Amino acid sequence: MLAGGSLPAAKNGLVNNSPAPHEQRARIQSPPRVRVRPDRYSLSARAKAPSFPGIRKTTVFDTVAVLGATGAVGRIMLQLLEERELPVQNWRFLASARSAGKQLTFMGREFHIEELTTGSFAGVDLVLASTPDDVAREFLPAAVAAGATVIDESGYWRMNPEVALVIPEVNPEAALSARGMIASPNCSTTQMVMALKPLHDAARVRRVVVSTYQATSGAGLQGTEDLKAGSRAWLDGKDYRCEAFAHPIAFNAIPQIGSFRDEGYTSEELKMVYETRKILGDESILISPTCVRIPVANCHSECITVETERPVCPAEARELFAAFPGITVQDDAEAGLYPLPSLCDGRDEVFIGRIRRDLSHPNGLNFWCVSDNLRKGAATNAVQIAELLARHRAGQSAG
Numbered sequence: 256m257l258a259g260g261s262l263p264a265a266k267n268g269l270v271n272n273s274p275a276p277h278e279q280r281a282r283i284q285s286p287p288r289v290r291v292r293p294d295r296y297s298l299s300a301r302a303k304a305p306s307f308p309g310i311r312k313t314t315v316f317d318t319v320a321v322l323g324a325t326g327a328v329g330r331i332m333l334q335l336l337e338e339r340e341l342p343v344q345n346w347r348f349l350a351s352a353r354s355a356g357k358q359l360t361f362m363g364r365e366f367h368i369e370e371l372t373t374g375s376f377a378g379v380d381l382v383l384a385s386t387p388d389d390v391a392r393e394f395l396p397a398a399v400a401a402g403a404t405v406i407d408e409s410g411y412w413r414m415n416p417e418v419a420l421v422i423p424e425v426n427p428e429a430a431l432s433a434r435g436m437i438a439s440p441n442c443s444t445t446q447m448v449m450a451l452k453p454l455h456d457a458a459r460v461r462r463v464v465v466s467t468y469q470a471t472s473g474a475g476l477q478g479t480e481d482l483k484a485g486s487r488a489w490l491d492g493k494d495y496r497c498e499a500f501a502h503p504i505a506f507n508a509i510p511q512i513g514s515f516r517d518e519g520y521t522s523e524e525l526k527m528v529y530e531t532r533k534i535l536g537d538e539s540i541l542i543s544p545t546c547v548r549i550p551v552a553n554c555h556s557e558c559i560t561v562e563t564e565r566p567v568c569p570a571e572a573r574e575l576f577a578a579f580p581g582i583t584v585q586d587d588a589e590a591g592l593y594p595l596p597s598l599c600d601g602r603d604e605v606f607i608g609r610i611r612r613d614l615s616h617p618n619g620l621n622f623w624c625v626s627d628n629l630r631k632g633a634a635t636n637a638v639q640i641a642e643l644l645a646r647h648r649a650g651q652s653a654g
């Protein structure tokens with residue numbers, strides 16, 4: 256069990272098992288016409304963020320509280336909320352005593368950051384929380400008890416059986432039947448499960464071997480600072496002591512993310528195992544993970560080998576990935592087209608390339624998967640969950 260604790264009964268349980276309409280169109284990205292250097296070919300123009308056709312002017316949430324708006328993920332969450340226009344009447348911003356009292360600008364207005372207490376949630380109907388685990392443990396049950404639906408980015412509640420663990424493209428029904436608390440998965444899990452879902456639906460995934468190449472932004476703002484300051488120091492021949500990592504990250508690779516747990520696996524690796532099974536609703540999937548921190552500023556990359564019940568050839572896999580909402584295939588070896596963290600930065604999709612058969616197993620498939628860990632791995636997924644709830648509520652009031 257990775258997380259414990261209990262939740263009060265939700266006052267606002269949402270019950271509906273119909274999946275929400277998908278909001279992003281998947282596509283196979285056209286390869287460039289000529290062979291070009293990686294920095295010359297561009298991703299297609301950034302898709303405008305999906306909005307709320309038909310319900311934008313309707314207030315769905317009276318009061319939404321955002322927790323942790325000043326952190327690495329919180330900042331992006333605010334940016335997304337500004338871009339995507341969630342139908343909300345009132346916004347509140349809550350933070351621990353250290354950040355409380357500061358001002359922040361959101362949607363062109365100045366907001367005062369209030370101190371987070373267990374009494375903060377009266378009248379709040381949705382909480383978007385991006386906080387450390389201990390804050391989530393201490394304060395979020397009070398939000399549920401006050402009648403709010405909580406979307407939690409922390410790791411604390413994810414494996415609690417009373418909590419829904421949701422990727423909107425994969426298991427939207429879990430969000431709609433949640434009893435107050437909805438958790439967003441760990442970033443390394445989210446992009447892998449996005450890739451596994453279409454394969455699992457078509458050919459049942461039996462076993463996964465995954466190695467991650469995780470960006471320093473996954474360790475928060477200090478992780479980014481350690482990469483920048485550590486790289487400068489390394490180039491200047493000076494010492495630098497990392498605060499977010501146990502070893503120097505500049506010009507290095509650290510095969511430890513999180514703390515060591517059972518059988519030599521880290522907490523990050525075990526999250527990939529348990530969260531994947533919970534989201535896909537299949538405890539039989541075997542997963543062998545190795546998580547590595549690398550000196551890339553943003554976007555996690557994963558080398559994934561999947562064994563399915565029946566063989567899935569690369570052409571079929573390409574089609575399955577391309578048809579899945581939120582996945583963009585970038586796969587043209589001759590043109591040098593495959594996902595790169597530098598080009599996926601700031602994007603909301605999960606990118607897949609290097610799709611090829613596993614030479615060591617007749618039912619095996621290998622591919623490379625990159626995604627912005629702060630966006631689809633965290634903020635985007637949380638905002639998409641809020642949008643899913645908004646569409647559902649708007650549908651209910653229209654009906």
Ligand code: 2RA
Pocket residue numbers: 441442443469470472473474512523628
């Ligand atoms: C990391 N997955 O990259 C973690 C953040 N949740 O460190």
